[in-house]
Amino acid sequence: MPMSGRKDTPREQLPDSPLAGALSLPRAGSDFGAIDADEAWIAVIRKMDETYAELVRQQVELEAKNTALEEAQGFIAGLLGSMTDVLVACDLSGRVEQVNLAAERAFGLRADALLGRPLSDLLDPSSETTAADVLATVARRQRIADREFTLATPDGPLAIAVNGALRFDPRGRAVGIVLVGRPIGELRAAYGALAKAHEHLKRTQQQLVHAEKMASLGRLVAGVAHELNNPISFVYGNAHAMKRYAERLIAYLDQVHAGADAAALAKARGELRIDRALSDIPATLSGMLEGAERVRDIVADLRRFSSDRREAREVFDLAGVVRSAVDWVAKSQMPDLPITVAVPEGLEAVGHPGHIHQVMMNLVQNAVDAMEGRADRRLEITGARFETPDGLQVAVRVRDTGPGIHDALMDRIFDPFFTTKPVGKGTGLGLSICYRIAEEHEGRLEAANHPEGGAILSLVLPAAP
Ligand SMILES: Nc1ncnc2c1ncn2[C@@H]1O[C@H](COP(=O)(O)OP(=O)(O)OP(=O)(O)O)[C@@H](O)[C@H]1O
Ligand SMILES: [Mg+2]
Incomplete structure (x- = not known):
């Protein structure tokens, strides 16, 4: 002293x-x-x-x-006592030197019964992380981060997520290791519930997407069937006429081959209206041919627009795409709808014509739905090419005379699953799919209201070079 x-x-x-x-x-x-x-x-x-x-x-x-x-x-x-996390401090050989109240509770033992015991005693045999793992990590002077330990407790194995670090004495020498762990049972249960809810949501979404696909397929089939109906009935009617002409011609030729005299032949020619048949045949045949060609074109369009060849980008004419979408959707569902299409031939874009056709069908479908039950119904589709700072672009605008889109909904209509249509009528995927397709084509899809009422949906794409 x-x-x-x-x-x-x-x-x-x-x-x-x-x-x-x-x-x-x-x-x-x-x-x-x-x-x-x-x-x-x-x-x-x-x-x-x-x-x-x-x-x-x-x-x-x-x-x-x-x-x-x-x-x-x-x-x-007090600090150790109020910790809800389990704390175990060991020496470098893994012997327990200190525990907190949460650890006493977890193990169902008082501190003095735990002190001095090897860490391996405290772990359940099923533990993902063993005492040997801990000692090996310590020997490498590494931290233990978020490792899963399973403790042997009186209530059975208890999984905890553990963080651990070396403990040093005042002279900086490593003297032990401190492990802090949090029970993950509740977390696991919450995570399980979340995963289940997510799975359920995914399944529901898939069902909705499937339902949307089936609905648009149904509409497509109805539209195409309607479109095919015209030329087919045309071909059918002409074929019937041809059959009748052929029957009359055969009857006449039969008399010729039977050696009928000139007077009898002239009479038969008049009765069988042979001259009329002969003059009608070329027009009837070309009408049949035209009908057959129309059928062939519709089938070709169907092939082209419904194929999903992602990799194949091509230059295509928007006029053809718009025409077919209008024919397949509007004409079949609203036969009396006044439609003006002013899309110049040769308005070309690059990409997947099938996907752009899908966009046009969706836009026309929405326009038709919006005008359902309204007095003044008009569908106007215009197309134009214009110069912008980003280069030459082409735009197709679809305008209807429906109620238009409420300002408050303008931002939401492109969201997946946003719909104002009754259950079973719309899934709300139409515009979100169109939006994505426009983006994939380096273009955009925009919505606005016409000053005189009705909505305008514009698809803008880079023009084909
Ligand atoms: N031309 C339009 N006029 C008025 N509202 C429209 C128009 N187009 C879209 N909307 C609004 O945007 C919503 C979303 O449209 P979207 O095409 O994404 O889904 P949907 O038509 O409701 O269902 P789905 O297309 O999946 O059958 C519609 O429910 C409607 O409220
Ligand atoms: Mg839609």
Whole structure:
């Protein structure tokens, strides 16, 4: 213990005696032998007083330090006690040195029953992370991050996610490892429920997408059937006429081959209206041919627009795409709808004509739906090419005379599954698919309202070079 007053100590003090400096006892034969003994004792007593006061001060200091230490210990104990995470501190060989209340609760044991035990004792045999893994990680001076441990507890195996790090002494030497873990049972259950809900949602979405596909396929088939109906009935009617002409011609030829005289032949020619048949045949045949060609074109369009050849990009004419979409959707569903199509031939874009055809069919379908049951119904489709800072572009605008799109809904109509149509009528996927197709073509799809009412949906694409 350091003593005060040493700085006055003369060189000749007794080196090992703490009081030697204070007493300054003269040695035999020194020059100070004559100092009065009373003064010496007063000095001794004063020195003893000082020493005592110093002892008391140090005692007070010690007690203050002790109180601070106890408070710090209490604070740490409170901290450990209030932790909901399980804390286990081990030495470098994996022996438990400290645990918190959450760990005592998890293991169903008091701290003294846990201290000193090897970490392996605390783990369930099924644990994904073993005590050996922990020690190996520690040996590599690595952290343990979010590893799954399974604790052996009285209630059975308990899975926890653990983080761990080395513990160092004040001199920076690694002395142990601190493991902090959180039970993941609840998290797991929540995650399981989330995964299940997600799976369910995905399935429902797939069903909806499938339903939308089936619905548009149904509409497509209805439209195409309607379109095919015209030329086929044309061909059918002409074929019937041809059959009748052929029957009359055969009857006439039969008389020719039978050697009928000129008067009989002239009579038969008049009765069988042979001249009329002969003059009608070329027109009837070309009508049949025309009908057959129309059927061939519709089938070709169907092939072209319904194929899903993603890789094949081609230059195509928007006029043909628009015409066929209008024919297949509007004409079959609203036969009396006045339609104007002003898309110039040769308005060319690059990409997948089938996909753009799908966009046009969706836009026309939406226009037709919007005008359902309204008095003034008109569908106007215009096409144009125009110069922009981004280069030459082509646009097709579909305008209807429906109620238009409410301003508040303008931003939402392109969202997947957004629909204002009754259940079973629309899935709300139409415009979101169109939007994606426009983007895939480096173009865009825009919605607006016409000042005189009705909606305008514009598809803008880069023009073919
Ligand atoms: N021409 C239009 N006039 C008025 N509202 C429209 C028009 N086109 C689209 N909308 C609005 O946008 C919504 C979304 O259209 P979208 O084509 O994405 O789905 P849908 O037509 O409702 O269903 P789906 O196309 O899947 O059968 C429609 O429900 C409608 O409210
Ligand atoms: Mg739609």
